[in-house]
Amino acid sequence: MITTCLRLASMVFLLTAATLANAETLLIHAGELLSVPGERPKSRQTIVVEGERIVDVVDGYAEPSAYGNDARVIDLSDRFVLPGLMDMHVHLQGELGPRNEKERLKMSSQLMQMRSAHFAMKTLLAGFTTVRDVGSSGEEMYALRDAINKAWIDGPRIIAAGGVGITGGHADISGVKPELMELWTDDSICDGPYDCRRATRNAIKYGADLIKITSTGGVLTDRATGTGQQMEMDELREVVQAAARMGRKVASHAHEEDGIIAALEAGVASIEHGTYTGPRAIKLFKETGAYLVPTLLAGKTVGAMAVEADFMSDAVKEKAIRVGRDMAGNFAKAHAAGVNVAYGTDSGVSPHGTNAEEALLMVEAGMTEMEVLVAATINAADLIDMSDSIGTIEDGKFADIIAVDRSPLDDIAELLEVGFVMKGGKVYKD
Ligand SMILES: [Zn+2]
Numbered sequence: 116m117i118t119t120c121l122r123l124a125s126m127v128f129l130l131t132a133a134t135l136a137n138a139e140t141l142l143i144h145a146g147e148l149l150s151v152p153g154e155r156p157k158s159r160q161t162i163v164v165e166g167e168r169i170v171d172v173v174d175g176y177a178e179p180s181a182y183g184n185d186a187r188v189i190d191l192s193d194r195f196v197l198p199g200l201m202d203m204h205v206h207l208q209g210e211l212g213p214r215n216e217k218e219r220l221k222m223s224s225q226l227m228q229m230r231s232a233h234f235a236m237k238t239l240l241a242g243f244t245t246v247r248d249v250g251s252s253g254e255e256m257y258a259l260r261d262a263i264n265k266a267w268i269d270g271p272r273i274i275a276a277g278g279v280g281i282t283g284g285h286a287d288i289s290g291v292k293p294e295l296m297e298l299w300t301d302d303s304i305c306d307g308p309y310d311c312r313r314a315t316r317n318a319i320k321y322g323a324d325l326i327k328i329t330s331t332g333g334v335l336t337d338r339a340t341g342t343g344q345q346m347e348m349d350e351l352r353e354v355v356q357a358a359a360r361m362g363r364k365v366a367s368h369a370h371e372e373d374g375i376i377a378a379l380e381a382g383v384a385s386i387e388h389g390t391y392t393g394p395r396a397i398k399l400f401k402e403t404g405a406y407l408v409p410t411l412l413a414g415k416t417v418g419a420m421a422v423e424a425d426f427m428s429d430a431v432k433e434k435a436i437r438v439g440r441d442m443a444g445n446f447a448k449a450h451a452a453g454v455n456v457a458y459g460t461d462s463g464v465s466p467h468g469t470n471a472e473e474a475l476l477m478v479e480a481g482m483t484e485m486e487v488l489v490a491a492t493i494n495a496a497d498l499i500d501m502s503d504s505i506g507t508i509e510d511g512k513f514a515d516i517i518a519v520d521r522s523p524l525d526d527i528a529e530l531l532e533v534g535f536v537m538k539g540g541k542v543y544k545d
Contacts, residue, residue: 120193137433138166140186141514141540144176145196147522150508152198152488156522158225162196164361164514169541173302189542191535195522198489198508199244199515199538201495201528202470203408204387206463207238207259207264208251211335213426219291228255234424235259235270235544237468240544242533244515245272245495245505247459249327249366249387253277257322258313267502269543274499276327278303278319279311279354283338284328284345284369290337290428309354315357325499326358328383330367331374334417334438337462339430342390351381362532364500366408370438372396379403383459384497388413400449406447406457406498411476412469413461414442445478447458456482457498458491471530484524515539522529 125163141164146536148160150172163171163182179186208231209215221229231251238246248256260273280286280303288299305314309351315326328353332342355365359382367378370390379399380384389396392407400407418439450456460473477487496506504513518535536544 122213124524140165140179141189142177142179142182142186142194143189143516143537144192145518146192147195147196148172148355148508149195149197149488149524152492152507153485154254154525156195159192160196162508162514162516164516164537166538167513167541168269169508169512169514169516171509172508189545191518194518194520194535195529196508196516196518196535197523198492198506199517199536200242200471200491200533201245201247201458201499202238202243202460202462202473202491203247203249203385203457203495203498203503204410204459204461205238205246205248205407205467205470206250206461207234207248207467208255209463209468210234211420211464213280213424215426217311222538224255228259230269231255232261232262232270232445234463234467237265237461238470239269239271240533241350241468241470242530242536243271244517244536244538245274245499245501247276247325247366247495247499248272249276249325249368250278250463251275253303253318253321253323260324261322271538272505274324275322276325277321277323279314279318279326280304280329281311281346281350283340285331285333286327287336287338292440305350308349311350312353312357315354317348319358319361319363323363325363325384326354326365328354328367328378329389330378330383331369331371332366332434333370336429337428337431339433341432342370344371344377346374346377348377348381351377351383354378355382364498375399379405387436387459388447388461389444390414390438390445392445392454397449397454400454401452404455406455406461406494407446408457408498409442409446409477409480410459410461410464410473411443411446411480413464414439414472415462416465431458443476443480450480450482450486455494456486456490457494458487471533474527478527484527487527488523513538519544
């Protein structure tokens, strides 16, 4: 017994020593630094990083000698440095395309999991250091999230949703023969408030960081069931309440305004897509403070695929063309009216790693470059309740830092070419 304790004690000592030895001080010399999006960038700054955290930001280029023998300089004096970007709407488990049906039949869940890790890495290397995955089969995404957090594999921080959806709704299986539908119907599918209460609790039990619901129909559901409200008010309220009791927020996919309004009235924290946000929904957004996660890139992608590709059914095509056409215009009005916006792409509909293309579409829809950066950092961090640890480059936060050649405040397209990526003090790209 005593020997075991001693052994444990010495292991703890060795681990502590190893951790300390690894916590070298890094001095990032930033030519231009946007430490807090929304405020003016500053020239010639030094970010001091110890281990996985930022410990200081100082004026001028600090000399390593002032920080002990181990300090090392990362020279970004010719770059524009900003906080790591965050995408609040990704699907790391797949990528829309003509091979999806074959993959569904032929790809093992193990291989799919390896591919998710590959997509996660593409996302990180594009400068997105945190993502919210809102629609993969739960357990695999929780495992990927946990493996990344344990530093067993590399990838962005993942906030993973557990899905709750209704029979025949957007989250349910569609487009395959009945025998396969029966086999692939997930136990997250529920009907009526009590059943949806069970499904919500069940998702949290297995590891969901938040609950994702689909209050309206969706484009990629292979049935002509529209894009209007599908979940009933009692189901929506029940999911939000059951989630809140266990400290979880709810995100709702929604296209038509009836479903946006119903979800906001039930108390969701964010509306995903929000294609037909009109004056009544805008009023509710502003009253509740909920975020709109616009996914303009998804609208553009499915709209283009419906015309150019030939793998979509007629039911899907009709919705894709309509939503693709209407999304950006309505978003422009919602933004102009002052709705809170958090950055989100629906990557997985668009190819992983192209997440920054959303920023260009947001600017086209009338946001300033600075507003886009705020949506992709400070607002996103607020939506996932992580403002204390990410979203800005400040003392005490995780060292999630990226750099581009020139200021994205002059040209947002700079975000397409992120040249330096650090997450939690580790450099992934330079
Ligand atoms: Zn989505």
